[in-house]
Each structure stands twice: as structure tokens, then as C-alpha cells.
Amino acid sequence: DVTYGWWVGNSVVTNKSSRFIGSHVAHTGLIAFTAGANTLWELARFNPDIPMGHQGMVSIPHLASLGIGFDQAGAWTGQDVAFIGIFHLICSFVYALAGLLHSVVFSEDTQNSSGLFADDRPEHRQAARFKLEWDNPDNQTFILGHHLVFFGVANIWFVEWARVHGIYDPAIEAIRQVNYNLDLTQIWNHQFDFIQIDSLEDVMGGHAFLAFFQIGGGAFHIATKQIGTYTKFKGAGLLSAEAVLSWSLAGIG
Numbered sequence: 001d002v003t004y005g006w007w008v009g010n011s012v013v014t015n016k017s018s019r020f021i022g023s024h025v026a027h028t029g030l031i032a033f034t035a036g037a038n039t040l041w042e043l044a045r046f047n048p049d050i051p052m053g054h055q056g057m058v059s060i061p062h063l064a065s066l067g068i069g070f071d072q073a074g075a076w077t078g079q080d081v082a083f084i085g086i087f088h089l090i091c092s093f094v095y096a097l098a099g100l101l102h103s104v105v106f107s108e109d110t111q112n113s114s115g116l117f118a119d120d121r122p123e124h125r126q127a128a129r130f131k132l133e134w135d136n137p138d139n140q141t142f143i144l145g146h147h148l149v150f151f152g153v154a155n156i157w158f159v160e161w162a163r164v165h166g167i168y169d170p171a172i173e174a175i176r177q178v179n180y181n182l183d184l185t186q187i188w189n190h191q192f193d194f195i196q197i198d199s200l201e202d203v204m205g206g207h208a209f210l211a212f213f214q215i216g217g218g219a220f221h222i223a224t225k226q227i228g229t230y231t232k233f234k235g236a237g238l239l240s241a242e243a244v245l246s247w248s249l250a251g252i253g
Contacts, residue, residue, distance in 0.1 A: 019108055040085040043060065068084065
């Protein structure tokens with residue numbers, strides 16, 4: 001019976017979890033398409049003799065920071081840049097198809113027993129556990145746990161990429177392999193001055209710590225029930241706080 005303003009776009013998918021998934025998958029497809037198309041557009045006009053900052057580029061500088069498209073000495077090679085752009089375009093088409101299926105073909109509600117591919121088979125009952133229910137504390141902590149695990153895996157991927165492949169070090173203006181420094185004292189001391197960190201080893205150590213911390217916390221949330229008294233503040237703020245954390249991690253990374 002709640003009435004929402006016209007600007008609350010997600011209100012149209014209330015009690016329609018499959019439609020909610022479809023809209024978010026479609027947004028992911030748009031992001032992937034933009035990243036892939038922009039990478040190929042920048043690649044077509046990139047001039048290695050001119051600084052990237054003077055060419056108004058976004059995608060290639062980010063790839064360069066990961067050691068992609070340049071050799072160990074920092075010279076332009078272009079290797080794998082086109083592949084990454086095309087791969088993002090292919091992924092965007094897959095996301096678009098998934099978004100259409102959830103928006104047009106599949107049942108509106110993952111817990112609804114009617115509609116295409118929506119029945120009482122075990123795999124569909126498992127999918128129904130991810131339906132967002134703000135008034136269900138166990139549902140909240142279950143979904144939060146899975147999100148934290150994925151964040152932890154992403155951190156592991158970043159740390160291992162830096163260790164095995166290498167990333168760009170602006171101090172020496174070259175790409176080098178970086179082993180993480182898992183010094184808990186340093187991590188604790190850099191809580192509030194992380195902008196001043198000048199060691200890539202410490203940066204990777206912080207990400208390694210976050211990986212273990214997030215995966216451990218995620219496993220805890222998945223395996224346990226809501227702790228303490230459930231309040232409206234907890235329900236409304238739980239996933240919102242996680243969203244803020246994810247953006248913070250993306251900014252630090």
C-alpha cells in the first residue's frame with residue numbers, strides 16, 4: 001500500500017524480483033557496452049607520442065595502470081587492448097539477453113510458481129532465497145554474505161594480478177610485479193591516511209587483508225542468522241552500507 005514518487009524507479013518492480021534482476025542486469029550490460037566501445041574508440045585514435053592526459057582518454061589509462069597495452073619499460077604495444085574491448089562488447093550482449101529474459105519471458109517473481117521456468121524444482125527454490133525482503137532479517141544477512149564473498153574474490157584477483165602479471169608503478173615509470181605486504185600494523189595505521197600511501201606493496205597488502213576479511217564475513221553472514229534485535233534501521237541500512245563500502249573500495253583501488 002506504499003505510494004512512491006515518480007522518481008523512485010525501482011518502485012515499479014516491487015514484489016517482482018525477476019524484473020528487478022532484469023533491470024540490474026541491463027544496467028550492467030550498458031556499463032560493459034560503454035567500457036568496450038570506449039576502449040575501441042580510444043584505441044582507434046590513440047597516439048603514443050602524446051601523453052594520454054592530453055588526449056582526453058579514460059579507458060586506456062586505466063588499462064595502463066594494470067600493465068595492459070604496455071611492455072615492462074612502459075612503452076606502448078597495444079597488446080590485449082582490442083581483445084578487452086571486444087570481450088566487454090560480447091559480455092554486454094549476454095547481459096542484454098539475460099535482462100530481456102528476466103523482463104519479458106521469465107516469471108515476474110522468483111517465488112512465483114507460475115510462469116516459464118518457475119516451478120518447484122530445487123534449483124528454483126534456491127534462487128528464491130535471493131529475493132530481497134526488507135522485513136526478513138535472515139534474508140538480508142544471507143544476501144549480504146554472498147555480496148561480501150564476491151567482493152573478497154575480486155580483491156584476490158587484483159592482488160594476484162599484481163603479483164603475477166604486474167601493475168604500473170609511477171615511481172619508476174614502469175610495470176613491475178608487486179608482492180603484497182600483509183602487515184596488519186601498517187594496515188591499521190593507514191586507516192585514515194590511505195591517500196598518503198606511497199608503497200604498492202602496502203596497497204596490495206590492504207587488498208589482501210580485505211579479501212580475507214570480506215570472505216570470512218560473508219561466510220559468517222551466510223551461515224548464521226540475524227544477530228540482535230532486528231530494527232527498521234538495520235534492514236534499511238544493511239545493504240546501503242554495503243553499497244557505500246563497495247564504492248569506497250572501488251575508489252581506493
